[in-house]
Amino acid sequence: MAKELIRLVDCCMAFDGEAVLDHINLYFNDSEFLTLLGPSGCGKTTTLRIIGGFLTPTSGEVLFDGVRMNDVPPHLRQVNTVFQRYALFPHLNVFENVAFGLRIGKTVMEEVKGKQVRRKEKLPEEEIRQRVLEMLEIVSLKGFENRRVSELSGGQQQRVAIARALVNRPKVLLLDEPLAALDLRLRKDMQSELKRIQQQMGITFIYVTHDQEEALAMSDTIVVMDQGKIQQIGTPEDIYNEPKNAFVADFIGESNILDGVMHEDYVVEFFNRKFKCLDKGFQPMEPVDVVIRPEDVDIVPVEKGQLRGTVTAVTFKGVHYDTIVDFKGFKWLIQTTDYHEVGKEIGIVLNPDDIHIMHKSQYSGMFGDYSSYSEEYDEINDPTYVEEDEDTEGRGDEE
Amino acid sequence: MKNKRSLFALPYVVWMAFFVVAPILLVVFYAFTSAAGDPTLDNFRNMGDYLVVFGRSFELAVIATLVCLIIGYPISYWMAKEGPRFQRIAMVLIMLPMWMNFLLRTYAWMSILENTGLLNRLFAAVGIIDLGNLINGGLNSLCAALNGAFGLSLDTTRDTAMTYFQMINTSGAVVLGMVYNYLPFMILPIYSVLVKMDNSLLEAARDLGADSVTTFRRVIFPLSLPGILSGVTMVFVPSVSTFAISRLLGGSSKMLLGNLIEMQFTGTTYDPWLGSAISLVMMVIVVVCMFVMNRFGEGEEQAVML
Numbered sequence: 001m002a003k004e005l006i007r008l009v010d011c012c013m014a015f016d017g018e019a020v021l022d023h024i025n026l027y028f029n030d031s032e033f034l035t036l037l038g039p040s041g042c043g044k045t046t047t048l049r050i051i052g053g054f055l056t057p058t059s060g061e062v063l064f065d066g067v068r069m070n071d072v073p074p075h076l077r078q079v080n081t082v083f084q085r086y087a088l089f090p091h092l093n094v095f096e097n098v099a100f101g102l103r104i105g106k107t108v109m110e111e112v113k114g115k116q117v118r119r120k121e122k123l124p125e126e127e128i129r130q131r132v133l134e135m136l137e138i139v140s141l142k143g144f145e146n147r148r149v150s151e152l153s154g155g156q157q158q159r160v161a162i163a164r165a166l167v168n169r170p171k172v173l174l175l176d177e178p179l180a181a182l183d184l185r186l187r188k189d190m191q192s193e194l195k196r197i198q199q200q201m202g203i204t205f206i207y208v209t210h211d212q213e214e215a216l217a218m219s220d221t222i223v224v225m226d227q228g229k230i231q232q233i234g235t236p237e238d239i240y241n242e243p244k245n246a247f248v249a250d251f252i253g254e255s256n257i258l259d260g261v262m263h264e265d266y267v268v269e270f271f272n273r274k275f276k277c278l279d280k281g282f283q284p285m286e287p288v289d290v291v292i293r294p295e296d297v298d299i300v301p302v303e304k305g306q307l308r309g310t311v312t313a314v315t316f317k318g319v320h321y322d323t324i325v326d327f328k329g330f331k332w333l334i335q336t337t338d339y340h341e342v343g344k345e346i347g348i349v350l351n352p353d354d355i356h357i358m359h360k361s362q363y364s365g366m367f368g369d370y371s372s373y374s375e376e377y378d379e380i381n382d383p384t385y386v387e388e389d390e391d392t393e394g395r396g397d398e399e
Numbered sequence: 400m401k402n403k404r405s406l407f408a409l410p411y412v413v414w415m416a417f418f419v420v421a422p423i424l425l426v427v428f429y430a431f432t433s434a435a436g437d438p439t440l441d442n443f444r445n446m447g448d449y450l451v452v453f454g455r456s457f458e459l460a461v462i463a464t465l466v467c468l469i470i471g472y473p474i475s476y477w478m479a480k481e482g483p484r485f486q487r488i489a490m491v492l493i494m495l496p497m498w499m500n501f502l503l504r505t506y507a508w509m510s511i512l513e514n515t516g517l518l519n520r521l522f523a524a525v526g527i528i529d530l531g532n533l534i535n536g537g538l539n540s541l542c543a544a545l546n547g548a549f550g551l552s553l554d555t556t557r558d559t560a561m562t563y564f565q566m567i568n569t570s571g572a573v574v575l576g577m578v579y580n581y582l583p584f585m586i587l588p589i590y591s592v593l594v595k596m597d598n599s600l601l602e603a604a605r606d607l608g609a610d611s612v613t614t615f616r617r618v619i620f621p622l623s624l625p626g627i628l629s630g631v632t633m634v635f636v637p638s639v640s641t642f643a644i645s646r647l648l649g650g651s652s653k654m655l656l657g658n659l660i661e662m663q664f665t666g667t668t669y670d671p672w673l674g675s676a677i678s679l680v681m682m683v684i685v686v687v688c689m690f691v692m693n694r695f696g697e698g699e700e701q702a703v704m705l
Binding site: 052053054079083084085101105164165 | 597599600602603604605606607608609610613617618621622
């Protein structure tokens with residue numbers, strides 16, 4: 001079984017009396033790629049900074065290998081961080097940036113005459129050189145040793161930041177939105193690069209992002225957070241296919257979320273019609289949230305459909321069409337590869353495995369309705385991310 | 400487009416030409432000319448008599464600059480660490496004396512340090528003066544020790560029978576005047592570099608295993624070098640060429656280059672040719688000093704610019 005490295009027990013954090021983290025319980029395993037995913041302000045960065053030692057939780061415990069670490073300062077923790085805006089040292093070249101941690105040397109606790117004493121263990125110059133060069137090769141920056149960091153592109157600076165953290169051979173690497181300032185193409189490249197490095201080094205990555213695609217593509221485990229609480233923990237497949245509540249369903253991918261009633265195991269009613277589903281274990285006649293992913297809906301001729309609706313908008317997205325269909329005033333997003341013109345009446349068929357049932361939560365009714373298509377769609381879809389990306393890119397340019 | 404814009408610079412260019420370049424050319428011309436108007440190097444040869452003044456000027460300016468740095472850096476560091484409200488108040492307090500006339504401030508120090516001045520009268524009132532001899536003895540040996548250690552020439556000879564502390568007309572008073580007047584010029588550039596420093600750099604250093612001392616030594620200090628360099632320049636240059644401070648607080652025995660030059664132009668020993676030569680030599684020395692220092696700090700400066 002995977003070995004547990006870090007555990008957060010009932011961690012709460014408040015800034016000026018305002019709760020940012022609300023009883024977080026979480027553990028991190030050896031060699032795991034774990035992503036903290038959520039919108040800005042959800043507490044993901046705060047969680048990361050608590051692990052890094054830059055914040056002390058208001059209550060609760062931070063355990064490394066079972067040892068309480070709450071008050072241990074960052075420089076004595078066996079974790080390293082890749083900061084969002086790189087935070088490379090501008091007065092040092094690439095080599096010296098990467099060598100920074102090695103030159104400081106490891107702090108070792110020693111028992112001298114019954115007392116715990118800290119001592120710096122300096123590495124020999126030759127070993128420093130060897131390790132730095134080796135690490136630069138891993139991040140594909142061989143030959144860049146003598147460059148000034150200001151001469152590097154964003155992607156290269158990011159690699160230096162990763163090398164600078166990894167060269168210290170931490171047990172856990174913390175990454176705070178490391179790709180946020182890169183453009184889309186570079187971000188995709190760096191995603192697979194990061195995954196490769198993580199597997200090559202065999203260490204734990206704790207990755208913070210608000211980008212669900214990034215999280216799905218890279219993670220072994222995703223922790224979805226909102227309002228300082230953990231909403232769901234699971235593999236990318238779990239999170240996507242079996243979201244626990246409307247927030248998760250909406251945040252990870254697109255979802256149509258409708259009100260339904262669970263009649264008995266495997267039978268759910270919505271739109272005054274009973275559907276077969278694969279979910280069970282609900283109270284008889286329990287009100288539930290029903291999630292239907294836009295790509296799971298099959299459009300058929302009207303007479304063959306279980307439900308019938310009218311197409312009200314179509315957007316071409318490259319691979320598919322985003323088709324908005326009006327069912328008695330409730331609008332669905334359906335993704336199809338076939339074009340259906342606006343005003344056409346269509347039928348749809350839902351298979352049992354297209355339907356996912358969730359308990360009602362505080363998020364019920366907040367998401368998953370495409371009725372105000374034009375506005376909400378813009379909000380829900382990429383533009384929020386693009387907006388933030390532009391923001392961070394803007395800041396990057398200033399440097 | 401570019402040409403049109405450069406028109407805006409014209410007033411300044413004209414100003415520079417008339418009031419900066421022309422005077423410098425005049426100084427150069429005078430420096431290489433005799434009273435009769437013939438080209439000569441005599442002015443430079445005659446300067447040898449004043450080597451002591453050169454030495455004293457640079458020595459006191461260096462000491463004043465170092466003292467400013469030693470006082471100014473911690474203040475800047477502290478200010479930069481505090482909240483914006485504190486920073487504003489501290490900034491006003493530092494700037495406050497500068498809103499007063501420079502001469503007035505220096506005169507104020509004169510009346511404080513004089514033999515019959517505020518401080519001595521205070522000492523007399525409290526009854527410390529009686530111990531004066533004893534303390535003076537201690538001061539003398541302290542000065543002697545400092546002189547021995549650093550090759551300085553602080554005053555060591557003191558009237559042991561005096562009933563007051565000799566503060567005015569000493570090198571110490573001149574340095575005090577320099578530090579008092581020029582300290583803000585050291586604090587401001589260092590502060591502005593420190594306050595702009597990206598906090599994530601410090602976090603990165605901590606993250607990589609540096610304790611606070613190492614973080615300061617390996618990140619904060621190197622990154623604040625540009626501020627230190629401009630602070631040092633802004634204190635050293637006016638200190639080395641001052642004449643008001645040395646005249647008011649140093650008296651005739653502590654003549655500095657500024658006073659020497661002033662004498663050549665306005666005093667009884669009217670000799671603008673020698674005065675120009677001294678000015679020129681001082682300028683060259685200062686420029687060379689600054690050049691060497693800036694070369695030393697060039698790398699860091701670029702780095703912070705990014």
